[in-house]
Each structure stands twice: as structure tokens, then as C-alpha cells.
Amino acid sequence: MEIHKTSWPMRILVFVLFVYLLAPVILVFPLSFSGDQVLRFPPSFWSTRWYSALFANSQMLKAFWTSLSLAAIVTVLSIVIAVPAAWVMTRLKFTGRDLLFNLFTAPLLLPTIVLGLAILIVFASFGLLATMQGLVFAHLVVTLPYALRVLAVSLSTQDRACEEAARTLGAKPLTVFFRVTVPMLTPGIVAAAALCFLVSFDEVVITLFLTGPRISTLPVELYNYVYNQADPLVAAASALLILLTLAVIMIVERAMGLGKAFVK
Template sequence: MQKNGPIALIFNALVIIFMLAPLVIVCLVAFTPAETLTLPTTSFSLRWFEQVLHHADFVQSFWNSLGLAVAAASISTALAVPAAIALVRYEIPGRGALQALFLSPLIIPHLVLGVAMLRMFSLVGGQGSFGWLIFAHALVVMPYTMRLVMAALIGFDRSAEQAAYSLGASNAKVFQRITLPMILPGITGGWLLAFINSFDELTMSIFVVSPSTVTLPVRMYMYATESLDPMMAAVSALIVFITLGLMLLLDKVYGLDRILIGKH
């Protein structure tokens, strides 16, 4: 086992470098003053970041993505909490099937979801509606909030709840004063993870956005089909910085190791 230690360490380091190298290169290119994507660069400049901030389409798409992500994460969290409590604590008929249904967006390709959503929206007259776009994103990100809330509930010590019930507390009071505060890290972590995934969602969004509801990833895709200059790298770097900041916050609130290896 010890002989394989250095080899495993080197292999893991190479995998990490392979995964992070494109992100690092994009972030470095974003600071170039040149007109093209060049690396190495002779000097660093914020020129392309300034152009992004003055590009009306990118700014509007950013606000669309921000509002969409906040709404989708909030709705998915509001639905995931009662659903997780029901699945974890009660012997309801078809519990396994319901859990698989709630988590199914994790395994269904987003391309398939996008085509299905496009067809459904055309049938109900919801094409171009920001409300229906929120519904689509909430459906996709709900498994993330669901998984973290369920993990928090599974590792929950119910002795405090039982003591409160024995003292005459109502179900609503017990949930408000005991259950909710104790599972709040899982709820917060699920909300942040849902926000990140909604903000970065591209594949499904391409099918369901309208000219007035274009999200930032879709705008980037459209821009990349027309031209490829350092402004794309600047937008990508901004998304990387935002996602990194949220991931650090998520690690502080809930712990990334608990998400990745399923601890509770």
C-alpha cells in the first residue's frame, strides 16, 4: 500500500492539473490587452472586463440569470424541505418511487429535458415566459436541495423534538424552534448548490429562453458562434470567480466533503 502511495499522489495531482488548467488559462487570457486570445501576454489589463460591463446584452443576461437562479433555488428549496421530511420520516406508499422521481433530473440528459420542456411550453402557451423558465430551472435543480435536506434529516437527533412534544409543543412550534434551525445548514447548502447549477445551466436553457429572457450562459454561447475574442474569456472568468466564491461559501456553511461523499 505504501509503495503505491507516491504513484497515487502523482496521479491525483495530474488529474487535478488536467481539470483546472483550462480554467486557469481562461482566467489569464481574460486579462490580456490584445485583440485576440493570446497567451502568454506581455502585460495585464482590465480592458475586456470593462467592455463586458458596458455590453448591454451581457449585463441584461447577467441580471436575467441572477433573478432566475435566485427564484429557482428558492422555489426548489421550498418544495424540497416538506418533500424530504415526508420521504425520510414517514412510511408513505411508493416512497422509493417518489424519491427516484424527485431525483430523476440528475440522470436525465438536459438535452432531453430541454426538448421536453419546449414541447410542453408550446402546448400550454408558455413560450417566452420568464415564469415558465423559472419552473424549468426549479425542476432541474430541485434534486440538489432535496439531497442535502435529506442528508441533514437522516443525521438528525430527534431527542430534542421528542422532549418538546412531551412538554406540549405543537408540530408547528417544534418545526420552527427545533427542526428548522438544526437542518438549516443543509437547507442553506442546498440553496447555494441549486443557485450555482441554475446560474450555469446552458443545455436546457437554449431550448426554453426567449429574446427577452436570454440567460448569461446562452448569451455567451450565442456570442461565441459569432466571434471569439478576449471578452468571452472575461465573461468566463467572472463566472468562475462567482462560482468559486459561492463554492467557498457552501464549504463554510455545509462542507463540500459531506456533499461529495454523502456524509451526514
């Protein structure tokens, strides 16, 4: 093992970068315990009143549950669709495969505002605006490319010999898929699921076009809230969201090690 001595200028540079990246995230926590009527740093006195206000806000709570169930449904659907799709993309050879793959992952490159408008126009004619189904479909457009990318990478680096070994041992193609390919893909599936969950839970731009008084998600509700007033309730909500994100990441980390799930 070689131990690198990092030079002092380098350490300072890294420290400054970290502060720059993390300061807004960290600042949210003291702000959320502010006792003031408006967002101000540093707060003039401390209290937990904005947490109480948040949990008393039925609209926020409702939006939170909508976001949570929406993200869960979108995550499950993304994986169920993307695993077979990624398998086809990496295991079968057919003309136009690369084209199809690029087409499927293209939404990653499109500005979300364009996507949002397009979805609004199409969904309006199907009566999907401000419905759970509409939100699920819209979020799938954004999460599927992520899931497909992550799973395709995992599948293409997977040792094909294991599938071949299973075939020679007498397993039919579908058996090979469920007993060898999918179990070996578990780290990729967990990573893709975590990514889909966070992307869906976090989505604002497209969702803005599709929500209304009947149904709304937490990020959209927070956006609307900030638009009208500037009290530290949003800081309390943000602090809880950061903790939720950390929890998801830690579950992935516990399940298989972060490095293994995301970097492969």
C-alpha cells in the same frame, strides 16, 4: 496524530491530476487579460480592454441580472418546496414512498436535452416560452431533485430523539417542525441552496430552448457570443463567473464549514 509520508510517485500523480483538472480554469485568468483581438495563448500583450468591453456590453449585463435573479428565485422556491417534501419522504411511512422519491429525483438521471425538448413542447402550449416564469419552472425541474436529495439525507441522519423530546415537552407537530427540525437542518439547507443556485446559474441546455431575444441568461448569451466571434470577452466573463462561484462556496464555508454542509 499520525503523520503520513506520501511517497514521491504518489505526489507526482496527484500533481498531474490537479493540473489536468484545474489547468483550463486557471488558463482563463491570463486569457482574460489579453490585449489581442482573438483568443490566443499566450497573449501577445496584456490589457484590461475585454473587461471594459464586457461591462459596456448591455446585452451581457442584462443577461447577467436575469441569471442572478432567476437563480435567486429558483433557489428560494426549491428550498421552500423541498424542505416539506423531504420531511414527508423521511418522516412519514406510506406505501409507494420509495417510488415517489425515485420519481422526484428521476430528472437527475434524464439527459437534459430530452428534458429541454419535453419542456419546450409543453411550455409552448402554455405560452411560457421566453418568459421569466417559464425559466423558473424549467430550472425548478432540474434543481428540485438536488435539493430533495441533499435535504432528505440531512433529515434522515438527524437525531429523531430531539423531535420526540420537543413533542413530550408539549410542542405541537408544526411547532416541532419550525422550532426544532428546520433549525437543526440549517447546514443541509445552506448546502442545498448553494447547490441549487450554482446549478440554476450554470444551466445551458434546457435554457437554450426557452430563451429568445426578449429574455436570455448569461450562459446562453456567452454560448451565442462564442458562436459568432472568438475574442477574449468570454474569458473575462468566465473569470468573473469563477470568482462568483468561489464567493458562493466561501459564504457556505464561512457560514458553517464546507465539510459540515456538504458531507454529512
